[in-house]
Amino acid sequence: MLGLVNGAFYAMLSLGLAVIFGLMRVVNFAHGAFYALGAFAALLGLQQLAIGYWAALVLAPLAVGVLGVAVERLLLRHLYRLDPLYGLLLTFGLALVIEGSLHQRFGSSGESYPVPAALQGVLDLGFMILPLYRAWVIVASVVVCFSTWFVIERTRLGATLRAATENAPLLQAFGVNVPLLVAATYGGGVALAALAGVLSAPVILVTPAMGSSLVVVVFAVVVIGGMGSILGSIVSGLALGVIEGFTKVIYPEASNIVVFVIMALVLIVRPAGLFGRD
Amino acid sequence: MTIRALAIGLTAALATLAGPRAVRAAANDVVIGAVEDLSGVYSDVGGPGSVEAIKMAIADFGGTVLGRRIVTVVADHQNKPDIGASKFREWADQNGLNVLLGGSNTGVAIAMAKVAAAKKVPYIVIGAGGASLTNEDCTAYSVHYVYDTTALANGTATTIIKGGGKTWFYLTADYAFGTQLQTAAAKVVEASGGRNLGAVRVPLSASDFSSFLLQAQGSGAQVLGLANAGEDFTNSLKAANEFGITKTMKPAGLLVFITNIHSLGLATAQGLYLTEAWYWDLNDESRAFAKRFYEKMKKQPTMGQAGFYSATLTYLKAVKAVGTTDADPVMAQLKRARIDDMFARGGYIRADGVMIHDMYVMQVKSPQESKYPWDYYKVIKVMPGEQAFGPITGLCPLAPK
Numbered sequence: 001m002l003g004l005v006n007g008a009f010y011a012m013l014s015l016g017l018a019v020i021f022g023l024m025r026v027v028n029f030a031h032g033a034f035y036a037l038g039a040f041a042a043l044l045g046l047q048q049l050a051i052g053y054w055a056a057l058v059l060a061p062l063a064v065g066v067l068g069v070a071v072e073r074l075l076l077r078h079l080y081r082l083d084p085l086y087g088l089l090l091t092f093g094l095a096l097v098i099e100g101s102l103h104q105r106f107g108s109s110g111e112s113y114p115v116p117a118a119l120q121g122v123l124d125l126g127f128m129i130l131p132l133y134r135a136w137v138i139v140a141s142v143v144v145c146f147s148t149w150f151v152i153e154r155t156r157l158g159a160t161l162r163a164a165t166e167n168a169p170l171l172q173a174f175g176v177n178v179p180l181l182v183a184a185t186y187g188g189g190v191a192l193a194a195l196a197g198v199l200s201a202p203v204i205l206v207t208p209a210m211g212s213s214l215v216v217v218v219f220a221v222v223v224i225g226g227m228g229s230i231l232g233s234i235v236s237g238l239a240l241g242v243i244e245g246f247t248k249v250i251y252p253e254a255s256n257i258v259v260f261v262i263m264a265l266v267l268i269v270r271p272a273g274l275f276g277r278d
Numbered sequence: 279m280t281i282r283a284l285a286i287g288l289t290a291a292l293a294t295l296a297g298p299r300a301v302r303a304a305a306n307d308v309v310i311g312a313v314e315d316l317s318g319v320y321s322d323v324g325g326p327g328s329v330e331a332i333k334m335a336i337a338d339f340g341g342t343v344l345g346r347r348i349v350t351v352v353a354d355h356q357n358k359p360d361i362g363a364s365k366f367r368e369w370a371d372q373n374g375l376n377v378l379l380g381g382s383n384t385g386v387a388i389a390m391a392k393v394a395a396a397k398k399v400p401y402i403v404i405g406a407g408g409a410s411l412t413n414e415d416c417t418a419y420s421v422h423y424v425y426d427t428t429a430l431a432n433g434t435a436t437t438i439i440k441g442g443g444k445t446w447f448y449l450t451a452d453y454a455f456g457t458q459l460q461t462a463a464a465k466v467v468e469a470s471g472g473r474n475l476g477a478v479r480v481p482l483s484a485s486d487f488s489s490f491l492l493q494a495q496g497s498g499a500q501v502l503g504l505a506n507a508g509e510d511f512t513n514s515l516k517a518a519n520e521f522g523i524t525k526t527m528k529p530a531g532l533l534v535f536i537t538n539i540h541s542l543g544l545a546t547a548q549g550l551y552l553t554e555a556w557y558w559d560l561n562d563e564s565r566a567f568a569k570r571f572y573e574k575m576k577k578q579p580t581m582g583q584a585g586f587y588s589a590t591l592t593y594l595k596a597v598k599a600v601g602t603t604d605a606d607p608v609m610a611q612l613k614r615a616r617i618d619d620m621f622a623r624g625g626y627i628r629a630d631g632v633m634i635h636d637m638y639v640m641q642v643k644s645p646q647e648s649k650y651p652w653d654y655y656k657v658i659k660v661m662p663g664e665q666a667f668g669p670i671t672g673l674c675p676l677a678p679k
Contacts, residue, residue: 002488009485109322109541110509112516122522128492131520203520204485205512205541209319213483248489253452255489256481 003248005134005203007241008141009196013214014221014233015145016192019152022228023165023185025084026076029091031193031218032211033098038064038194039201039210040102043113053116053202060198065191072186077179095212102208110207137199144195145234152230161185220263226276236274308348308603310336310590311369311378313362313390314405316354319508320382323535324405327575328586332379334570335590343594344601351375355382359389366390370397376603377402377593379586384408384455394419398605400612402589405582407507407533408458412631416674419609423633424585425533425555427455429666431462433553433639434530437659438501439470443528447499448477449490449514451506459532460505475499483510487517495523502527512538519546535580539642539654547654548644553637553666556581556621557655560638563620578652588621625663630670630677634663 013035020028041060045051051059071094079086119133152158163171164181172178197211204210221240225232240259247255266274314328315321329352336348351369355362362381369375370393378394378401381387387406394401395417402421403411409426435446446467450460456479464474475497478490491514494502502518504511511534518524531538531552539547558568558578567587571579579587596611597603617625617635625635640655648654672679 002486002492005488006486103317107322108317108319108325109537110512111541112512112543112546114543114545115520129521131522133520134488203517205509205516207509209509210485214485245489249493252478252480252490252493256484 002128002130002134003242003245004138004238005241006244007238008138009200009214009237010218010221010241011145011234011237012141012196012199013193013218014225014237015148015230016189016196017218017222018225018228018230018233019148019192020186020189021222022230023161024080024182025165026087026091026186027084028186028189029088029215030071030094030098031091031190032213032215033095034064034068034190034193034211035197035200035214036102036206036208036211037067037098038197039113039206040106040197040208041194042198042201043111043206046113053198057195057198061191061194064194064197065187068190069183069187071190072183076186077183095215099208099212106208108207108209110205110210113201113206115202133202137203140199141196142238144192145237148192149230149234217259220259222273224259224263224266224273226273229273229275232273232275305374306346307374308343308346308594308597309351309369309373309375309377310348310593311351311353311366311373311375312380312586313353313355313365313378313386314380315357315382316352318357320357320405322537322577323508323580324380324382324582324586327571327577327579327583328380328404330574331571331579331583331586332590334574335587335594339591339594343597344603348594355380355386357383357386359385362386363389363393366393366399366401367397370399375399376597377608379589380404381406382582384411384458387411388415391415391417391420400593400605400609402593404585404589407455409462410458412628413671413673416630416676418676419605421589421612421627421631421633423589424582425553425637426632426667427459427462427532428668429555429637429661430533430553431459431466432666432668433637433659433661434532434551435463435466435472435503436470436661437639438528438530438551439467439472443501443530444472445475445499446472446501446503446530447475447494447497447527448503448505449487449494450477450479451510452479452481455507456505460503463503463505463530463532477503477505480506480510480514484513487514488521490514491518491521491523495521495526500528502529503532504529505532507533508538512542515542515550516546524549535582536578536652536654537580540577540652544643544645544648544654547642550642551658552640552642553661554581554640554655555635555637556584557638557640557657558584559653559655560657567620584621588617588619591619592617628667628670628677630674632667634667636663637661637666 017031038060042056045056115133119136121132123130164178168178221237225236247258314324316325353365381403382405384406387403400419402423404423407427409428412422448460450456478493480490529550531550534552596608600607600611613627622635627633639659641658670677
């Protein structure tokens with residue numbers, strides 16, 4: 001049950017990665033940095049401008065999303081014709097720059113973000129105690145994940161997006177502004193990361209390193225779910241959170257490697273991932 | 279185009295690799311080295327603040343000793359033992375290093391202590407907790423200055439047991455430092471008539487502590503011993519608060535810095551018992567130092583940073599007293615001298631290298647009790663040095679039992 005909270009974060013982060021990889025073929029190593037950026041945007045908003053949690057939930061992802069669009073337009077765009085390795089290197093460098101800047105500005109010990117007043121307190125479920133805020137995180141992320149999946153897989157906009165990745169010149173010939181679409185995809189993907197950042201801010205301490213410690217696990221989740229598969233990343237994110245939660249009870253020392261063990265097994269049995277198309 | 283870009287990239291990369299510029303010392307200078315975590319998880323409790331503290335001490339000493347200029351060399355060990363050790367070796371061979379300060383990580387400190395013994399350069403450990411540095415891993419040239427796991431556990435555990443917290447459960451960081459801290463605390467608990475109900479070993483830098491905390495709660499223990507540090511400590515206490523565990527169990531911080539309390543906020547940290555070697559608001563002298571430090575760093579100094587100031591002065595005084603920077607007479611003088619400054623009263627360095635000084639058992643104030651910025655602690659008890667650091671164990675060959 002508690003694993004679901006972690007799973008919810010995994011799902012939201014891996015969803016953003018899956019969207020970006022699925023539609024753009026870019027391995028976005030800066031994802032963790034954008035997640036941290038989202039949390040810091042919420043923190044700064046609260047401290048400097050007195051923007052509350054609920055507003056931050058919308059504004060922080062928006063701000064980070066705009067930054068994402070700028071990154072795509074200014075930097076990533078130039079690399080599409082090259083080997084995907086270059087995109088990986090660029091985003092990795094970007095992650096180092098963002099993390100370093102946050103470190104420079106905020107120091108390494110981090111700051112704490114208060115739980116919003118409406119969500120303080122605990123739910124007594126009888127068999128366990130669940131803080132209200134964590135229940136909200138689960139609900140919010142499941143809603144966000146499935147609406148993203150719905151938009152991409154079941155709507156006209158999503159169909160256009162997917163078409164852009166299949167055959168961009170043809171789509172452009174139909175009068176669709178493909179570069180804009182791609183930029184919006186990257187912006188949307190990193191906005192999802194930022195949203196996860198805001199959601200997690202009241203649960204853990206907001207530190208510059210919060211993204212890099214999570215992003216490795218999230219990459220494993222994406223690989224397990226199948227690179228680029230949206231449903232795969234949601235389901236495996238939640239499932240792995242739960243499995244990790246169980247490990248913490250049964251054999252705590254192994255809880256930080258269980259995800260990678262599963263990744264190795266999945267790669268041996270189904271190299272394309274659980275939901276991947278070969 | 280590509281070649282040009284590559285060239286620029288390589289130059290930039292080389293520039294970063296070169297890192298903080300080492301001052302090329304003249305043959306006649308007294309060289310004080312600091313190997314610290316300047317960019318990682320411990321950079322807020324030590325890091326640039328520690329370097330500043332050394333500079334303040336040198337300035338207060340007058341900038342020269344025995345008529346020689348005092349210079350500093352600084353490097354970032356990035357929490358990697360090999361980097362720390364090789365930097366130490368390089369300085370000892372090429373820069374005429376006279377003393378090394380720092381460590382901030384037990385693994386790095388142990389590696390550097392080995393270099394100290396091989397190169398015969400005094401090494402004052404600050405920030406690394408492992409008590410093994412003055413036991414199994416002790417050397418004739420190492421001094422352990424601010425705190426060790428024994429003193430930290432002694433202070434907090436005896437106080438809580440006296441207050442009625444008899445049964446303990448530990449949340450332990452799953453590496454050398456965490457287990458040493460837990461073992462030290464468990465020993466104290468047992469010796470004082472308490473009982474250890476169990477422990478859960480948590481992987482370093484876990485993102486979520488809730489499952490571990492529920493296991494702690496399930497144990498029915500009265501005290502939650504937090505045998506971890508830094509971000510692990512803050513995140514576990516934050517989660518304990520969120521799950522309402524702090525209402526049923528008494529949290530005990532086994533290594534807490536004031537910067538941790540600052541980032542948690544008093545609402546979350548209030549009531550916590552912890553042990554500190556020094557606190558900025560202890561007396562007029564500590565406040566005067568803190569005020570000067572704050573003007574430079576915009577933060578109150580931690581016990582580690584205050585320790586850097588004190589250790590630098592202690593070393594320079596020893597050099598002045600014996601009239602040479604030769605390692606052996608300086609070490610002998612260090613172990614002979616009494617340390618009286620804003621950090622310690624009547625402190626001294628024992629044969630095994632432990633700097634014996636009073637430790638302070640603190641309780642974190644509630645938001646209502648805190649009257650001004652950084653007013654975080656109530657002093658519950660001043661623990662005499664001999665009691666806090668315990669008797670000589672005999673594990674270090676330099677100090678037979």
